[in-house]
Amino acid sequence: AQTVTQSQPEMSVQEAETVTLSCTYDTSENNYYLFWYKQPPSRQMILVIRQEAYKQQNATENRFSVNFQKAAKSFSLKISDSQLGDTAMYFCAFMKFTSGTYKYIFGTGTRLKVLA
Amino acid sequence: ETGVTQTPRHLVMGMTNKKSLKCEQHLGHNAMYWYKQSAKKPLELMFVYSLEERVENNSVPSRFSPECPNSSHLFLHLHTLQPEDSALYLCASSQEGRSNGYTFGSGTRLTVV
Numbered sequence: 001a002q003t004v005t006q007s008q009p010e011m012s013v014q015e016a017e018t019v020t021l022s023c024t025y026d027t028s029e030n031n032y033y034l035f036w037y038k039q040p041p042s043r044q045m046i047l048v049i050r051q052e053a054y055k056q057q058n059a060t061e062n063r064f065s066v067n068f069q070k071a072a073k074s075f076s077l078k079i080s081d082s083q084l085g086d087t088a089m090y091f092c093a094f095m096k097f098t099s100g101t102y103k104y105i106f107g108t109g110t111r112l113k114v115l116a
Numbered sequence: 117e118t119g120v121t122q123t124p125r126h127l128v129m130g131m132t133n134k135k136s137l138k139c140e141q142h143l144g145h146n147a148m149y150w151y152k153q154s155a156k157k158p159l160e161l162m163f164v165y166s167l168e169e170r171v172e173n174n175s176v177p178s179r180f181s182p183e184c185p186n187s188s189h190l191f192l193h194l195h196t197l198q199p200e201d202s203a204l205y206l207c208a209s210s211q212e213g214r215s216n217g218y219t220f221g222s223g224t225r226l227t228v229v
Contacts (some may be wrong), residue, residue: 004158033215043204045220052215091159095215101147101166102215106159 002027004094006107013082014115020067021077021110023092029053032096034068034075039109040088048090051075082114119143122207122221130229131197137224139190139207145219147212148190150182153204153223165190166212197228 003026013019025034036048051059051068058066063080079086092107120141129135139148150162164172165184179201181193190207204225208218 009156035217037220042222043206043225044222045206045208045218047217047219050215050217095217097215101164101171101212102210104159104161104218108156108158 002029002094002096002105004092004105004107006090006092006110008110009108010111010113012113012115013079015082015084017082018078018080019082019112021079021090021092021112023075023077023107025073025075025092025094025105027073027094027096029096032094033102034066035093035095035104036064036066036075036077037091037093038086038088039091040085045091049077079112084114084116086112087114088112120207120209120219120221122205122224124224125222126225126227128227128229129194129197131199133197134193134195136194137192137205137207137226139192139221141188141207141209141219141221143209143219145209145211146187147210148184148187149208149210149218150190150192151206151208153206159206163192194226197226199228202226202228 005024032053034051037045049061065078067076089109091109094105123138147166152160162176163182183191204223206223207221210218
């Protein structure tokens with residue numbers, strides 16, 4: 001069975017600094033997708049970044065980038081130039097195609113606080 | 117708004133009450149989902165509807181009853197709930213067959229007293 005582990009329940013970072021959130025997963029699949037979602041106090045889950053497992057190049061979206069290590073089954077999120085609006089829960093998620101549909105497995109989340 | 121709207125935003129109900137949660141999407145998606153989010157736990161998938169047919173029910177107690185009358189609307193009917201059912205209930209939608217991820221609503225915070 002697939003699992004997703006986020007070992008950092010809470011983190012904090014100074015505004016304008018860089019922070020890295022860790023995520024590891026366990027799977028025997030070769031083709032899958034990985035995601036980071038952000039859940040601010042408004043509670044809506046917002047897609048931050050997506051990585052296809054067959055692509056070696058790390059995904060980047062503005063200040064957000066990932067370090068995808070397929071062999072190590074690691075998928076960390078780096079936030080550069082942190083902003084107060086980045087304060088949120090961050091969820092790592094694994095997705096695979098099975099039985100005709102895409103299915104997610106989520107981690108337990110990391111609560112990030114950006115300090116002024 | 118996000119494209120996925122959930123109402124009500126907050127709900128407090130007694131264990132003998134009957135209530136319903138509503139989810140609506142105008143993104144043209146053909147799959148909709150109910151998730152339960154509890155503190156310090158991964159999101160739990162409750163129900164999946166694809167093309168208005170239920171395709172998955174992850175062993176959810178019968179006190180939760182979903183309804184999907186069309187591709188834009190999804191309901192979760194609640195009756196005789198327990199205090200441990202208190203959680204954030206999230207609705208999401210997607211286009212089946214695409215790996216772009218889901219679009220989530222802002223959830224209904226449910227408290228069972």
